[in-house]
Amino acid sequence: MASTPTYGEASIRVLKGLEPVKQRPGMYTRTDNPLHIIQEVLDNAADEALAGFGKRIALTLHTDGSVSVEDDGRGIPFGLHPEEGVPVVEIVFTRLHAGGKFDKGAGGAYSFSGGLHGVGVSVTNALAKRLEVTVQREGQVASIVFSHGDVIQPVSVQPGAPRKQGTRVRVWPEAKYFDAPELPRGELVHLLRSKAVLMPGVTVTLTDEKKGETQTWLYKGGLREYLQGALNAEPLIELFEGAHYAKASDTENFAEGEGAAWCVAFTEEAASQRESYVNLIPTVAGGTHEAGLKDGMFQAVKTFIELHSLLPKGVKLMPEDLFSRASFVLSAKVLDPQFQGQTKERLNSRDALRLVAGYVRPALELWLSQHVEAGKKLAELVIKQAQSRQRAAQKVEKRKGSGVAVLPGKLTDCESRDLNVNELFLVEGDSAGGSAKMGRNKETQAILPLRGKVLNTWEVERDLLFKNTEVHDIAVAIGVDPHGPNDNADLSGLRYGKVCILSDADVDGAHIQVLLLTLFQKHFPQLVQAGNVYVARPPLFRVDAPARGKKPPVKMYALDEGEQHAILDKLRKEGAREGSWTISRFKGLGEMSAEQLWDTTLNPDTRRLLRVDVPDAEAVSGVLTQLMGRNEAAARRDLMERLGDAVEVDI
Numbered sequence: 001m002a003s004t005p006t007y008g009e010a011s012i013r014v015l016k017g018l019e020p021v022k023q024r025p026g027m028y029t030r031t032d033n034p035l036h037i038i039q040e041v042l043d044n045a046a047d048e049a050l051a052g053f054g055k056r057i058a059l060t061l062h063t064d065g066s067v068s069v070e071d072d073g074r075g076i077p078f079g080l081h082p083e084e085g086v087p088v089v090e091i092v093f094t095r096l097h098a099g100g101k102f103d104k105g106a107g108g109a110y111s112f113s114g115g116l117h118g119v120g121v122s123v124t125n126a127l128a129k130r131l132e133v134t135v136q137r138e139g140q141v142a143s144i145v146f147s148h149g150d151v152i153q154p155v156s157v158q159p160g161a162p163r164k165q166g167t168r169v170r171v172w173p174e175a176k177y178f179d180a181p182e183l184p185r186g187e188l189v190h191l192l193r194s195k196a197v198l199m200p201g202v203t204v205t206l207t208d209e210k211k212g213e214t215q216t217w218l219y220k221g222g223l224r225e226y227l228q229g230a231l232n233a234e235p236l237i238e239l240f241e242g243a244h245y246a247k248a249s250d251t252e253n254f255a256e257g258e259g260a261a262w263c264v265a266f267t268e269e270a271a272s273q274r275e276s277y278v279n280l281i282p283t284v285a286g287g288t289h290e291a292g293l294k295d296g297m298f299q300a301v302k303t304f305i306e307l308h309s310l311l312p313k314g315v316k317l318m319p320e321d322l323f324s325r326a327s328f329v330l331s332a333k334v335l336d337p338q339f340q341g342q343t344k345e346r347l348n349s350r351d352a353l354r355l356v357a358g359y360v361r362p363a364l365e366l367w368l369s370q371h372v373e374a375g376k377k378l379a380e381l382v383i384k385q386a387q388s389r390q391r392a393a394q395k396v397e398k399r400k401g402s403g404v405a406v407l408p409g410k411l412t413d414c415e416s417r418d419l420n421v422n423e424l425f426l427v428e429g430d431s432a433g434g435s436a437k438m439g440r441n442k443e444t445q446a447i448l449p450l451r452g453k454v455l456n457t458w459e460v461e462r463d464l465l466f467k468n469t470e471v472h473d474i475a476v477a478i479g480v481d482p483h484g485p486n487d488n489a490d491l492s493g494l495r496y497g498k499v500c501i502l503s504d505a506d507v508d509g510a511h512i513q514v515l516l517l518t519l520f521q522k523h524f525p526q527l528v529q530a531g532n533v534y535v536a537r538p539p540l541f542r543v544d545a546p547a548r549g550k551k552p553p554v555k556m557y558a559l560d561e562g563e564q565h566a567i568l569d570k571l572r573k574e575g576a577r578e579g580s581w582t583i584s585r586f587k588g589l590g591e592m593s594a595e596q597l598w599d600t601t602l603n604p605d606t607r608r609l610l611r612v613d614v615p616d617a618e619a620v621s622g623v624l625t626q627l628m629g630r631n632e633a634a635a636r637r638d639l640m641e642r643l644g645d646a647v648e649v650d651i
Helices: 019-023 035-050 089-096 120-126 185-198 222-230 288-307 319-325 348-368 373-394 430-439 464-467 467-477 507-525 525-528 561-573 594-600 617-629 631-646
Strands: 057-063 067-071 128-137 142-148 150-157 166-173 203-208 213-217 240-245 259-266 273-279 326-333 425-426 445-450 498-502 533-536 541-545 554-558 584-586 609-611
Touching: 019 120, 035 057, 035 067, 035 089, 035 120, 035 166, 035 185, 057 185, 089 120, 089 128, 089 142, 089 150, 120 128, 150 498, 185 203, 185 213, 185 273, 213 464, 222 259, 240 631, 259 288, 259 348, 288 319, 288 326, 288 348, 348 373, 348 467, 348 631, 425 430, 425 464, 425 467, 425 507, 430 445, 430 594, 445 467, 464 467, 498 507, 507 525, 507 533, 507 554, 507 617, 541 561, 554 561, 554 594, 617 631
Parallel strands: 057 203, 273 326, 425 445, 425 498, 498 533
Antiparallel strands: 057 067, 067 166, 128 142, 128 166, 142 150, 203 213, 240 259, 259 326, 533 609, 541 554, 541 584
């Protein structure tokens, strides 16, 4: 007879040091290949150049599979840390959340940097068989060697060249943590070249010892030279480029040095080149800085079109009409950027939208007023795109199905018929639905308020679904009939490209999310597989900061306590007096005004919207059976007993 596993004090395991990284590497880095852990080292070298202390970065692919990155920056300090009593270079490579980039106030080592989470090179070290660091500074050479994150050769210091400085890190990635051990050559070349583009005057080299080849990049023409070489089509008009950074005399809204540089090419064909960076970090998934570029350009072009009365009657312009034909390179400098995830592929900082848009819009308005003929060509392109979009949308039927299907009376529909931009929000409660109706974009966003909690449909037969009013209204609104996972479902009647679950950020809201996700996974599985189902994430907290000198009062929103602490840290660094701010906790969506709901949850440029993906339908089915099945009370109790201690209760 199998023994029953015991659950007691000894069952709780505390991961220390770099163990969390080794146990769950996917939480800290990309595991398809070792490029990201090498990028962490490269970013540190680039941060030195960004701070003005380096002019050379060299990456070498060695014959033994190791990779080294060398720079001529200030060199990582190797003396003892005043509080820890351990060499600083050892702390940097062995401690999570340790680095020189957290102090953003005056006197900090870095004003602008890409490394902000403090888990960068320590992750590299944890996932490396061997890592060697050599530092030259202050006339000395220090070296230290690690293996699997542990020190195997302590810091040793020798006399060195009096004027030479810099850091060299050599990494042997541990193959077992990655799907493929080799670095993707194309991505690596693109990454190195982009560093050179964004730092004019800095020489970046790539040496491959196996091939005996060395590539060197040194751009003096900056973004324009790079974008011109990357375009696949001839620009319609002259490239639009510019740069603007806040000065000490005009930092009412932004910190000194914050801003952006950009170069944009408009083409008749779809955009072929789009790259954005924040403090030299490539943001391949875009983010709020790209949204700011889009908003700033669109508002400028729209103003130009209205000023010259160029818009035909009945044509409605949308930002994508312009942005879909814009190839660009954007480099933003943000004092304290907030990224989505440790891999930093998307910028989430809400202020970045206002920052970039505020600088791009007046620059493009001025440029268009100085180049009127070019502006008219651009206006013609945008209007043609809008007309094509509207013609395509007219072909989509309002509602497809047999018989007469009347849309639910409580559905507040959108005006657009374009599936690519239409969104339906399933909103918890009538009061929140009222705020959502007032705050939404009437052109593309529809609202369907739900009363109470939706029926648990996990074990409900498909033919009995429509006995429930809420489920019936959801099915009719989205335009898709219930179906099974193997059915040849008809999605041609789908009326919205995004079906978004919007509930309170509390336990009841989470329950409603689960009930709706159960409905979609069980009875509309192909809608989930097609990527049409999303979960909106409203904020839990609002922080109101008073005026500080020239800075006006501001309202900032936090998704959770972690973001709330980050906001407070930022306020302290900006000189706000401790406790001068007010923190409010939203009890529900109904407490938000229409404007707040738009800014935090509905605005496509600043909201948090998670797409529902189901990579393993069988595993998800097992979990939902355990959670939602009628006869699974024992399994649910076991689940709560095993994981109950992990739940945090906010009283």
